[in-house]
Amino acid sequence: MVPGRLALLVGGGPAPGINSVIGAATIRACLSGFEVIGVTDGFRHLLRGDSTAWVPLGIPETGRIHFRGGSHLGISRDGPGGDTAKVDRIVAGLRAMDVDKLVVIGGDGTGSAAAAIHARSGGAVRTIHVPKTIDNDLDLPDDAPTFGYQSARHHGVEIARSLMVDAKTTSRWFFAVTMGRKAGHLALGIGKSVGATLTLIPEEFAGTRVTLNLLVDVLAGAVLKRLAHGRRDGIAVLAEGLVTLLDPEELACIGAVSRDAYGRVHLGEVPLGDLLKRRVEARLASFGVTTPIVSKTFGYELRCVDPVPFDMELTRDLGYGAVKLLTDGVDGATVSLQRGRVTAIPYSEMIDPETRRMRLRVVDVTSHRYLIARTYMIRLRPEDFTDRAELARLARAANTTPDVVTRQLEHVTRAHPRVPSLLT
Numbered sequence: 001m002v003p004g005r006l007a008l009l010v011g012g013g014p015a016p017g018i019n020s021v022i023g024a025a026t027i028r029a030c031l032s033g034f035e036v037i038g039v040t041d042g043f044r045h046l047l048r049g050d051s052t053a054w055v056p057l058g059i060p061e062t063g064r065i066h067f068r069g070g071s072h073l074g075i076s077r078d079g080p081g082g083d084t085a086k087v088d089r090i091v092a093g094l095r096a097m098d099v100d101k102l103v104v105i106g107g108d109g110t111g112s113a114a115a116a117i118h119a120r121s122g123g124a125v126r127t128i129h130v131p132k133t134i135d136n137d138l139d140l141p142d143d144a145p146t147f148g149y150q151s152a153r154h155h156g157v158e159i160a161r162s163l164m165v166d167a168k169t170t171s172r173w174f175f176a177v178t179m180g181r182k183a184g185h186l187a188l189g190i191g192k193s194v195g196a197t198l199t200l201i202p203e204e205f206a207g208t209r210v211t212l213n214l215l216v217d218v219l220a221g222a223v224l225k226r227l228a229h230g231r232r233d234g235i236a237v238l239a240e241g242l243v244t245l246l247d248p249e250e251l252a253c254i255g256a257v258s259r260d261a262y263g264r265v266h267l268g269e270v271p272l273g274d275l276l277k278r279r280v281e282a283r284l285a286s287f288g289v290t291t292p293i294v295s296k297t298f299g300y301e302l303r304c305v306d307p308v309p310f311d312m313e314l315t316r317d318l319g320y321g322a323v324k325l326l327t328d329g330v331d332g333a334t335v336s337l338q339r340g341r342v343t344a345i346p347y348s349e350m351i352d353p354e355t356r357r358m359r360l361r362v363v364d365v366t367s368h369r370y371l372i373a374r375t376y377m378i379r380l381r382p383e384d385f386t387d388r389a390e391l392a393r394l395a396r397a398a399n400t401t402p403d404v405v406t407r408q409l410e411h412v413t414r415a416h417p418r419v420p421s422l423l424t
Helices: 018-031 084-096 108-121 149-170 185-194 212-228 240-245 250-254 272-285 309-327 368-376 388-397 402-413
Strands: 005-010 035-039 054-057 101-106 126-131 173-178 198-200 234-239 293-298 333-338 341-346
Touching (some): 018 035, 018 101, 101 309, 149 185, 149 234, 149 293, 149 309, 173 185, 185 198, 198 212, 212 272, 234 240, 234 272, 272 293, 309 333, 388 402
Parallel strands (some): 005 035, 005 101, 101 126, 126 333, 173 234, 173 293, 198 234
Antiparallel strands (some): 035 054
């Protein structure tokens, strides 16, 4: 076995900053005397018993790749999915490559696989996980962002800003769906930053039975309230995780949906924006209101953009830190940056003992961060139905009576959060 051979592997979906981790880790490892290789296409080839799918890495070919998006090593969502036989196959493949140190770059699925490799290799392959996802949903301390999130938000805001100008120019609405799986961090980050008319995230509906009709009425109510104040345009930012709240029977109209190796629905393939566009247009038509709506998905175009300086700096720290931890003898941990210091978080603190998967974090809808965003949104509120003047304006916009508007739309305000006195 060649001593000191370190491998880099990227799993899951792309995120801005991957190449920066690869470059920084390679430089640090080479300067430390390690031989460095890159496993291509994530776990895909290892799962098929192929231990030849790797390339040598050195400073000349990686020293300046941190400016660019994408992945120098490719990527895939293939993973062991909790199957110990598959994990053992991966370990055997890595050992056949003479790898004794592994830096895994990925989100919760890839991190969970790294933890399994750590457990099954018996110390033969020491692993460090670098947390990556534009969804920002890994449970890192002090709400530290996962790398890729800030870049995705930045470019998402640029797209949303252009849509807002188009909406005002053409008197139309846009329904913009963002990635994020079960968490609404990216949607909220884009919507709050750009000043979207409203943003809907799955976390706000916790404890509420969510139906398509509820989502439709929330959106239709926002359109009518905007119209009642003389504006025919708007933009709603919608987190794709809203789909996970719906009853499977309601999604039957969409057809079959595919799933990844971990059993998760490929939310990007669910046409949530188009579905809500049609339903909201029909709902508004029932009031005699015609409003052009265009659906737009912020997804794949955000994953491989060039990283912004925040992510370039963070990922260079994480890449360096991952290798430094390995040289210091650390094994089985996620690397993080806490208060400016490289810190190892043991897998045991990141993994849920029941699911054996990495814990996820969602938006805290009781936080000031969320509640401030909510106060700026234009959407129906409880006071809209107690203020006679406001209710009369809504009724005129909906071409009906205050009683009808109340009877049909007041239900969307029942989950409206209470705003602490600090924010009133």
